[in-house]
Amino acid sequence: MDAWEEGLPGKPCFSAQLRLCRRLSPFFLTCAVYFLLWIPQDQPSWVSALVKCLPVVCLAASLQVERWGRRYRTLLQGALLCSAVGDACLIWPDAFLHGVAAFAVAHLLYLWAFGLTPLRPGLLLPIALVCVLYSSILLPHLPTGMALALAAYSLVLASVLWRGLARGGSIRWGVLLFTFSDMVLAWDTFAQPLPHARLLVMTTYYAAQFLITLSAFQSPRLKTN
Numbered sequence: 068m069d070a071w072e073e074g075l076p077g078k079p080c081f082s083a084q085l086r087l088c089r090r091l092s093p094f095f096l097t098c099a100v101y102f103l104l105w106i107p108q109d110q111p112s113w114v115s116a117l118v119k120c121l122p123v124v125c126l127a128a129s130l131q132v133e134r135w136g137r138r139y140r141t142l143l144q145g146a147l148l149c150s151a152v153g154d155a156c157l158i159w160p161d162a163f164l165h166g167v168a169a170f171a172v173a174h175l176l177y178l179w180a181f182g183l184t185p186l187r188p189g190l191l192l193p194i195a196l197v198c199v200l201y202s203s204i205l206l207p208h209l210p211t212g213m214a215l216a217l218a219a220y221s222l223v224l225a226s227v228l229w230r231g232l233a234r235g236g237s238i239r240w241g242v243l244l245f246t247f248s249d250m251v252l253a254w255d256t257f258a259q260p261l262p263h264a265r266l267l268v269m270t271t272y273y274a275a276q277f278l279i280t281l282s283a284f285q286s287p288r289l290k291t292n
Contacts, residue, residue: 087284090132091277093125098273108265116155122273123151126280140283142180147276149173164216171220174227177279181230181238190232198225201250208258217253224249236285241278248272 101122106115127147130140150173156166202221209217224246231242248271255264 090129090284091126094122094129094277097121097125101269111158111160116158119158120151120154123147123154123276126276127151130280130283136283139180142176143280143283146173146176146180147280149176150276164213167216167220171223174220174223177227177242178223178230181227181234183230185233187229187233190229194225194229194232205253205258210257231279234282237278237281241275241282244271244275244278248275 097118101118104118106112106118124147127144130144130147149169153166153169153173156162156169198221202218206214228242228246231238248268251261251264251271252268255261255268261267
């Protein structure tokens, strides 16, 4: 068994790294295709939806061959596939709330996967302060019919942020980037258009999903910090 699988921190052997790169190469390839094509947002189509969803679908597929942590892996796959549905829905403005619902389900699956250990309740106060401050600034810009749905989604996202920060490792950076991506998207959509917002949203979003997925390839004996 190689060093990666033996759980020796910082000493994965070359063969393990090569296998991991091979499993994740479709993700990097489809990300490159998305950014190279850069289909305009004002031309929604099933082609643009497919190009946008493929990187996340590839991440879900990469988990299929992982040998340990079946429950954790399955929950991550479900979250990634729900995220892909959300990605597709957000292509069409009329399906925005459907996309929000799909991502809410994805985050609930992430919550289930991350669990409640370690609890680290001290993280709740700073997360709550940031979320309340941002929501209070954004709220006046939200359409009346969307305010309640987006408030519920924000609560779920904040919970994922708490559990991801508590777990540590690559998950910590993944949930931070996911939260940042959603905050930029919401501000650009409802408050004020931001320069290069789409590029910023999609790079941080794909990176977030990648970092969360990466946690499934760590040995179960490696502890988060």
